[in-house]
Amino acid sequence: MLGDMIATRDSYGKALVELGEKFDNLVVLDADLAEATKTGMFKKAFPDRHIDCGIAECNMVGIAAGMSTAGFVPFASSFAMFAAGRAFEQVRNAVGYPKLNVKIGATHAGISVGEDGATHQCNEDIALMRTIPGMVVINPADDVEARAAVKAAYEYYGPCYLRFGRLAVPVINDEATYKFEIGKGVELRKGTDLTIIATGLPVSESLKAAELLEADGISAQVINIHTIKPLDKDMVIEAAKSTGRIFTVEEHSIIGGLGSAVSECVAENCPVKVTRIGVKDVFGESGPAKELLKKYQLDAEGIYKQIKAAL
Numbered sequence: 001m002l003g004d005m006i007a008t009r010d011s012y013g014k015a016l017v018e019l020g021e022k023f024d025n026l027v028v029l030d031a032d033l034a035e036a037t038k039t040g041m042f043k044k045a046f047p048d049r050h051i052d053c054g055i056a057e058c059n060m061v062g063i064a065a066g067m068s069t070a071g072f073v074p075f076a077s078s079f080a081m082f083a084a085g086r087a088f089e090q091v092r093n094a095v096g097y098p099k100l101n102v103k104i105g106a107t108h109a110g111i112s113v114g115e116d117g118a119t120h121q122c123n124e125d126i127a128l129m130r131t132i133p134g135m136v137v138i139n140p141a142d143d144v145e146a147r148a149a150v151k152a153a154y155e156y157y158g159p160c161y162l163r164f165g166r167l168a169v170p171v172i173n174d175e176a177t178y179k180f181e182i183g184k185g186v187e188l189r190k191g192t193d194l195t196i197i198a199t200g201l202p203v204s205e206s207l208k209a210a211e212l213l214e215a216d217g218i219s220a221q222v223i224n225i226h227t228i229k230p231l232d233k234d235m236v237i238e239a240a241k242s243t244g245r246i247f248t249v250e251e252h253s254i255i256g257g258l259g260s261a262v263s264e265c266v267a268e269n270c271p272v273k274v275t276r277i278g279v280k281d282v283f284g285e286s287g288p289a290k291e292l293l294k295k296y297q298l299d300a301e302g303i304y305k306q307i308k309a310a311l
Contacts, residue, residue: 003171004143008164009107011146013038016075016105018147019154020046025071026154029064031057031078039077049129055083061090061102068100073154076102080109080163084125095159096132103153104129104161110140110251111279111296112201114289121284127256130229136182137229139163139250139258141203144173145226147187148180155183163200165251167289168205185232191221192262194307195239198249199225199258200261201298202277206249208300220307231261233269240270247275247307251298254278275310277303 020026020042029051034040043050050097053060057078064074076083083106084091095102106125113121136156140146146164153160172188188203189210198206204222210220221243223235240246246266248259259276266274280294292300297306 005168005170006143007166007168007300008140008143009166011033011140012107012162012164013041013145015147015150016042017045019151020049023073023154024267025073027051027067027072027074029053029060029074029076031055031060031082031264033078034119035273037077039105045117056086057081058090061087061104062094064102065094065098065100068102073103077105077107079120080106080122082163084128084134085122088128091129092132097303101157102159105164106161107164108166109163110165110201110291111284112165112251113291114166114292115286117286118209118283123251123253123279123284124256125163125259126228126250126252126258126280130256130261132159134159135229136160136227137163138182138198138227140226141174141200142169142171142299144171144175144178145180148178149226152180165201167201169201172204172207175202180226181298183227183232185242186224186226186256187221187235188224189220189222191219192218193243194245194247194311195221195223195243196247196307197223197225197236197239197258197262199228201251202249202303205298205300205303207308208301212300212304216308218311225258227234228258228261228272233264233265236262236265240266240272245270247277247310249298249303250278252278258282275306277306281290284287
């Protein structure tokens, strides 16, 4: 059952404050976007541990790298387009190459950024971050998972990329029972005819799509892959063996993201047909977030129709 609507960028801000109360070595850096990325919550609570680097994302990553060598655990935050795109060289060379303990908090990912348009709708960030050796890539599906992911990232030693959204999404996890583990997928629904492997915002939509398929007599397993790197290969292989048909769903380009990661795993270990559902080889466009998700067929109905067409 789907719960409250909360944007995972809000979850990010709340989690930083909760962690900041416990750990004095946690610092937050942002690039003149504290209000939008919700790091402003941390700035208000701990002004001495918040650094606004201005519109200079590359410098921000360099500062974070330096601070990590002095024992701090820095969370460098900006929009995904800037954190993963503009600052890619610094993330690669200043954080990834020396394996430093820096966390990249990237908000406003995917086409659900809405009216900000194609220049700000980053559908390539997972692909970029996956290519950096040793980089952990996390894309939480709801508020509960997002807050747990931030905590896990703090506890993990090494470079980590966290992806958050602007649009409010339903809470699908029970905080009392939910356990987050880096690199471990979560089976949300059992099924026998096919497997839907989703990440981030479309996870809740995939659950709805599975209900539509059930009405047609199709039993769909639904798996939430919150950690795209390292991928839970065991769960993916088991799904391939048990249902023999996989669909991946992501609010990201079908090139280089979850779909590619799953396809690589399946091709090498248990070849079955994989259909990638996501943003095709196109840029986004300006418009209301929900209308864009509908147009790009990333809402429940769109996912359902694409699966039916492929079957």
